[in-house]
Amino acid sequence: MTFTQQDARPELESAPGSEWWRTAVIYQIYPRSFADASGDGLGDLPGVTAHLDDLADLGVDAIWLSPFQRSPQKDAGYDVADYRDVDPIFGSLADFDAMLAGAHDRGIRVIVDLVPNHSSDQHVWFQEALKAAPGSPERARYIFRDGRGDNGELPPNNWESVFGGGMWKRVTEADGTPGQWYLHIFDESQPDFDWTNPEVRAEFESILRFWLDRGVDGFRVDVAHGLIKAAGLPDYTPDPEGGSMGGDADEVPYWGQPGVHDVWREWHEVLAAYDGDRALCAEAWLPTVAQTALWVRSDEMHQAFNFHYLETKWDAEALRAVIEESLDEYGAVGAPSTWVLSNHDVVRHASRLALTADNPQGAGIGPKSPGKPDPVKGLHRARAATSLMLALPGSSYLYQGEELGLPEVIDLPDDARQDPTWFRTEGERYGRDGCRVPIPWTADAPAYGFNETGAAWLPQPAEWAELARDVQREDPASTLSLYRSLLAERRARGLGSGSLEWLDGYGDDVVAFRNGSITVVANLGSESVALPAVEILVASGPLEGDALPTDTTVWIAAA
Known part of the structure; x- marks a missing residue:
């Protein structure tokens, strides 16, 4: 059920x-x-x-x-x-x-x-693949390939794992001989599926x-x-x-x-x-x-x-x-x-x-x-x-x-x-x-x-x-x-479904825009920025009187 x-x-x-x-x-x-x-x-x-x-x-x-x-x-x-x-x-x-x-x-x-x-290499499919022969349906669920070199001793290509080292791991076949290689973009314990299957x-x-x-x-x-x-x-x-x-x-x-x-x-x-x-x-x-x-x-x-x-x-x-x-x-x-x-x-x-x-x-x-x-x-x-x-x-x-x-x-x-x-x-x-x-x-x-x-x-x-x-x-x-405070104002004012209008006049080191009923001013520069006399809804840090300090953002009630 x-x-x-x-x-x-x-x-x-x-x-x-x-x-x-x-x-x-x-x-x-x-x-x-x-x-x-x-x-x-x-x-x-x-x-x-x-x-x-x-x-x-x-x-x-x-x-x-x-x-x-x-x-x-x-x-x-x-x-x-x-x-x-x-x-x-x-x-x-x-x-x-x-x-x-x-x-x-x-x-x-x-x-x-x-x-x-x-x-995981502990997934039942991969364990079945290790026990199966090359070319089998069990191996076809993953990316197994023969190696390069005279005896298949080299990996199929030169890809490097996201986690460091090679992206291929050689398996030992059921008879104890060195066998095919499988692909793992990440750790060798994480074999990649074959998504063409x-x-x-x-x-x-x-x-x-x-x-x-x-x-x-x-x-x-x-x-x-x-x-x-x-x-x-x-x-x-x-x-x-x-x-x-x-x-x-x-x-x-x-x-x-x-x-x-x-x-x-x-x-x-x-x-x-x-x-x-x-x-x-x-x-x-x-x-x-x-x-x-x-x-x-x-x-x-x-x-x-x-x-x-x-x-x-x-x-x-x-x-x-x-x-x-x-x-x-x-x-x-x-x-x-x-x-x-x-x-x-x-x-x-x-x-x-x-x-x-x-x-x-x-x-x-x-x-x-x-x-x-x-x-x-x-x-x-x-x-x-x-x-x-x-x-x-x-x-x-x-x-x-x-x-x-x-x-x-x-x-x-x-x-x-x-x-x-x-x-x-x-x-x-x-x-x-x-x-x-x-x-x-x-x-x-x-x-x-x-x-x-x-x-x-x-x-x-x-x-x-x-x-x-x-x-x-x-x-x-x-x-x-x-x-x-930010999440409450965001929800109450519907900012997620709003639209953005860029505002000029604050300088190159400021990001300023209007979204619905708020104006946002973020000062990324090294000097304070003057603010008009406004109603501050939320400030990321203390203000300096009527100035917005560096590394500070305010939400202002839009006029």
Whole structure:
């Protein structure tokens, strides 16, 4: 019997063009670091349920949960062994259903992470492939190839893994001899599916229906630009100074291939058969905004993360350009632009915006990194950047803990690090652990309220105490209070469905615009900027009389 939670979903029907995902503020939960109800040091689904009231109080419209499916956790759950079950470290399917119902009771929609590019090497399909012969149907679900060289001793091509090292792993055949190689864009424990295989496509459509029948509101799709590889798997050498996910280079044979669009058209049809405006959001790192917009045409994805906005430096001219380009390009295909500043794969923006050295995506920062950030400047810029972002029309994503002003944790001990990037590069790249440290809820509690035992899978820094939610809750000047004010005003004034009108006269180092009933002025320069006598609705930091200090944003009641 198929389980369904249709009656528990928030039924907020909408007309075409006004679907909830067009304007939603979506809060990313990284489950292992959000809240731990069991006390074992890893966050879990009951921990999420216990804090749903905090999320409702914050004012978000939806939550997105990073992977919680059954997994050996070689890559923090992005190596899935069973797509239809909850990993025991996070709870059970019953715990998921309770969390989903609790969120829906509060009018909060739920998006789940889905990882279709690759599985865990512990997935039953891959285990069957290892036992099967070359050329078998079992191996055809993945990308197995014969090696090069006289005895197949060389990998099929020169591709390098996102996590460092080669992108191919040679297997030992059933008779004990060296055999074929399989492709893994990421860790060797994450073999890539062959998405030209109809069996793979049918399996994932079934997985979609499994979660949709339970009542989920949509899917964030991991590595949405990586499923199809170029015919012949030609050699390719990436720019060593570029990012790891393909957003800075054209014609990469394993990113952004045209055939991927057919997959999303098929998935779109699956979701369209369900009521309630179910949504697909693509994690797609592509070279331009215009290329990214192709993923959200009317019959494909509903949203795509705006990584170009996330990666824009703290510069007024650059921000104006990416905002205008985003609104134009996404609008041209009838999709909303999304806005995002932090997630589980990048340096938190309370640190990133104050870095003084280049930091390629995925590299992370640690004790020996150059250009480490000034934490005071970083927080000022983060608050100003978020205040700017949440005034923009479209949908915004928040990453857990940014509402507390959490910085990247830089001084993690080497023996605590767990990101595969750290190990596969032999410590050359720190990876993503610094943005994944368990967040603080209560200043004077064990593990700062993450649980009751004090255990934490990554060590929390001492300064977490002063950033805990209970400390910030009643402080009107806190970052938490700022976020609550911004989200309340955004919702009350319908800013997500508004339109942007640029304003002149504030200088080259200022981003100024009007959206509906508010005027937004963000000062990114080194000098204060005069403000007219106006009603200030929200300010990201203290004002200097009638002047707007550097690294500060205000929302003004429009005349």
